[in-house]
Amino acid sequence: MNLWRSLSGRRRAVALAGASALVAGGLVTIPVTGAYAATQCDVAYTTNDWQGGFTATINIKNLGDALNGWTLGFTFPNSSQRVTQGWSAIFSQSGQNVTARNEGYNGSLPTGASTSIGFNGSWSGSNPKPTSFTINGVACNGGTTNPTTPPTTPPTTPPTTPPTTPPTTTPPPGGPKVDNPYAGVKGYVNPEWKAKADAEPGGSRISNTPTAVWIDRIAAINGTDDSSSNGSMGVRDHLDAALAQGAGYIQFVIYNLPGRDCAALASNGELKPDELPRYKAEYIDPISAIQGDAKYRNLRIINIVEIDSLPNLVTNTTNNPGGTATCDTMKANGGYVNGVGYALSKLGAIPNVYNYVDAGHHGWLGWDSNFSPAAQIIKDAAVASGSTVNNVHGFIVNTANYSALKEPYFKITDQVNGQSVRQSKWVDWNFYVDELSFAQAFRNELISKGFNSNIGMLIDTSRNGWGGSARPTGPGATTNVDTYVNGGRVDRRIHLGNWCNQSGAGLGERPTVAPESGIDAYVWVKPPGESDGSSKLIPNDEGKGFDRMCDPTYTGNPRNGNNPSGALDNAPISGAWFSAQFQQLMQNAYPPLS
Structure with missing residues (x-):
């Protein structure tokens, strides 16, 4: 299995002012119809490394005038470093020089907009990070000077073909769909x-x-x-x-x-x-x-x-x-x-x-x-x-x-003192208990x-x-159907209708x-x-509202039998990281974590 480890990237404030783009070791002229103001941007380069390979993520943020098409350029410090597979941009490499040109869908970068691109790479000896970048041929150094006039002919040395070394573990062969897509292969770890x-x-x-x-x-x-x-x-x-x-x-x-x-x-x-x-x-x-x-x-x-x-x-x-x-x-x-x-x-x-x-x-x-x-x-x-x-x-x-x-400790066909467990408040005439x-x-x-x-x-x-x-470690007391079900059920929610950041899960x-x-x-x-979901209203730009079922003080509605929500406090919006919940989930894992 690949060893993934995060390495902090290098951020650079850059200036964009020129009309040319570095491509595969040469310069290709980009026509300009009028004056072009210097445009600031920010580039972050991060990698996940393992022996002999790495995945790089490059975030480009436009801090100035809108861009309609861009080409990123940089140079690998080590001659052994190679791009083997790129995404969200068209990559090419000549020697140690690498360029990445926008795809059709991400070429437009309005002011304040960002795009993320990346690639898989190989290396030997060491994998140092690039120390400088260009955007549209302009050195990413905060300056506003136009680039040197590009050569009118392309380089005579053809670009080096990126190596095609496959990942260390070969994916399964393609072909007709299998009956169970989970069988026989390992899953992706985000x-x-x-x-x-x-x-x-x-x-x-x-x-x-x-x-x-x-x-x-x-x-x-x-x-x-x-x-x-x-x-x-x-x-x-x-x-x-x-x-x-x-x-x-x-x-x-x-x-x-x-x-x-x-x-x-x-x-x-x-x-x-x-x-x-x-x-x-x-x-x-x-x-x-x-x-x-x-x-x-x-x-x-x-x-x-x-x-x-x-x-x-x-x-x-x-x-x-x-x-x-x-x-x-x-x-x-x-x-x-x-x-x-x-x-x-x-x-x-x-x-x-x-x-x-x-x-x-x-x-x-x-x-x-x-x-x-x-x-x-x-x-x-x-x-x-x-x-x-x-x-x-x-x-x-x-x-x-x-x-x-x-x-494990009760089933839908059980009866207590002549009453079906379906009559308990928890089951509430449902035909299933798990x-x-x-x-x-x-x-x-x-x-x-x-x-x-x-x-x-x-x-x-x-x-x-x-x-x-x-x-629970066994069935509940047989006093009545409610004591039997509530004492033996492993689902400890207050009500089956509770769904938000449940306490005790x-x-x-x-x-x-x-x-x-x-x-x-x-x-x-x-x-x-x-x-x-958030336990209180948190404004956001993702369209995610505030639902009282995520509020630990909420006393419920007809959908959950007017019961308390059972939600954890201090929760962020849906999808955001909730450390307290993560720790609770590990603590209450079943089967337990080793």
């Missing part, structure tokens, strides 16, 4: 999440665990210039990093429907309920273009498609307790059904992509009134907007939630609605372990392939340590 986990005391015990990458807004596709929420790396950055790791699969969460999560303000998104065309053109289409790049054809790309969406159309419209007008709107305008269908159609057309559609959890859909109707509306979405059921490889339950995988039994039953229901018989289920076990000192089963019949894998889709 280096941004790993760095945060490693920074926590004891975090190295889990930091090499594969977790999903959340694409929760349009800006996340190409990457952002900050790491306040889900990180700064874009989709292509993660895919290239997965190749460098020799990973066999990578997991993305497709999460940006118009009117997103219509019943929970903390996870609202940037797109308004009527912006389905924008969702298609600005969100799904660019993701599809990147994932469809032939260079990733040997990588199994797993998409978790739009969590907390389709089940809302069954349970959280205003004909239900606590329903919302936004859910009414999304049901009426077809935005969720057609948005999911479009995503499945576009992404499912890529031969190495595996789509798993979100299917809620047992505490949401386990009642007869929700169970079959939810399966039907998921089927409707799977055949909408030109899609077919063949674009669905499977389904996932408990995404970013806390429902126990198994309840996620495994629900996932297996819901799979059968989905097949009965017309999905392929070989579909597989995933269960997100990142935060449903419920270990620690509060975990712990890490669950580590990612496991094919653990039970019909289950493709236990997975960590919600990266442990990333908040569900």
